[in-house]
Structure formats: structure tokens, C-alpha cells
Amino acid sequence: MKIYVSNLSFNVQDEELLNLFTPFGAVASAKVITDRETGRSRGFGFVEMEDDNAAQEAMQQLDKTSVDNRSIGVSEARPKSDRSFGNSPFKSDNGGYNKRKW
DNA sequence: ACTGAGCGA
Numbered sequence: 001m002k003i004y005v006s007n008l009s010f011n012v013q014d015e016e017l018l019n020l021f022t023p024f025g026a027v028a029s030a031k032v033i034t035d036r037e038t039g040r041s042r043g044f045g046f047v048e049m050e051d052d053n054a055a056q057e058a059m060q061q062l063d064k065t066s067v068d069n070r071s072i073g074v075s076e077a078r079p080k081s082d083r084s085f086g087n088s089p090f091k092s093d094n095g096g097y098n099k100r101k102w
Numbered sequence: 103a104c105t106g107a108g109c110g111a
Contacts, residue, residue: 003103004109043106070106077109 001055004077008032009068010041020062021047025054032084046077 005017021080050062056094063074 002109006108007106010105021110033108036111038104040104042108042110044108044110046110075109 001049001052001076003049003055003059004044005032005047005071006044006074006075007063007070008041008043008045008072009070010043011068012041012045014027014045016067017045017047020067021049024049024061026050053086 002023005048008017012032013034014031016077017032018027020026021030024048028048028050030045030047033042033045035042047058059076062072064071066072
């Protein structure tokens with residue numbers, strides 16, 4: 001399961017992210033999206049976990065927690081066309097979901 | 103006091 005981690009402090013890097021999620025389960029990949037131009041962090045990242053329920057657990061536990069004096073946000077990343085959002089206005093006309101406002 | 107909304111390439 002892919003997880004979207006937002007509002008990260010700019011000090012946080014990939015390994016920090018990894019250290020946060022590892023205790024909850026096997027982490028397939030953890031990457032902070034660093035700005036390709038400047039190389040600095042963009043303040044958000046992605047974590048992919050092997051076990052789905054461990055991921056869910058990690059999300060609940062890590063969401064809105066303070067990391068490096070900043071309250072981070074953890075949520076599922078890019079829901080496909082499953083009913084993650086039930087009957088939300090985010091229908092999938094394009095196979096994923098709208099990139100305009102999401 | 104780099105810089106604060108956001109879903110990578």
C-alpha cells in the first residue's frame with residue numbers, strides 16, 4: 001500500500017521516513033520528494049508498505065504526530081478506482097483521479 | 103528567515 005506523508009519538515013529525509021514506518025511493518029520503499037532543482041526537500045514523501053494492515057496502522061499512528069517539531073499528515077496515496085472515497089466527486093474519468101485539485 | 107500548498111518522474 002502506498003502512503004502519502006505530508007507536511008514534513010525540510011530536515012526530514014528518506015531514512016527518517018523509513019525509521020518512522022519501520023516499527024509498524026515491512027517498508028518496501030520510503031522516499032521524501034526532494035525538489036529536483038534545488039535538491040531540498042519539498043516537505044512531503046511517499047512510503048510503500050508490504051503489509052496493508054500494517055500500513056493502516058502506521059497511518060493512524062503517525063498521522064498528525066509531531067516530527068521534528070512539525071505536525072505531519074499521513075494518508076493513503078493515490079487511491080485507484082477502488083471505493084476509498086465511496087461516492088465522492090472524485091470519479092475516475094482518467095483511470096486514476098483528477099490531478100487538478102484532487 | 104532557504105520554505106510551507108501539495109500526490110513523485
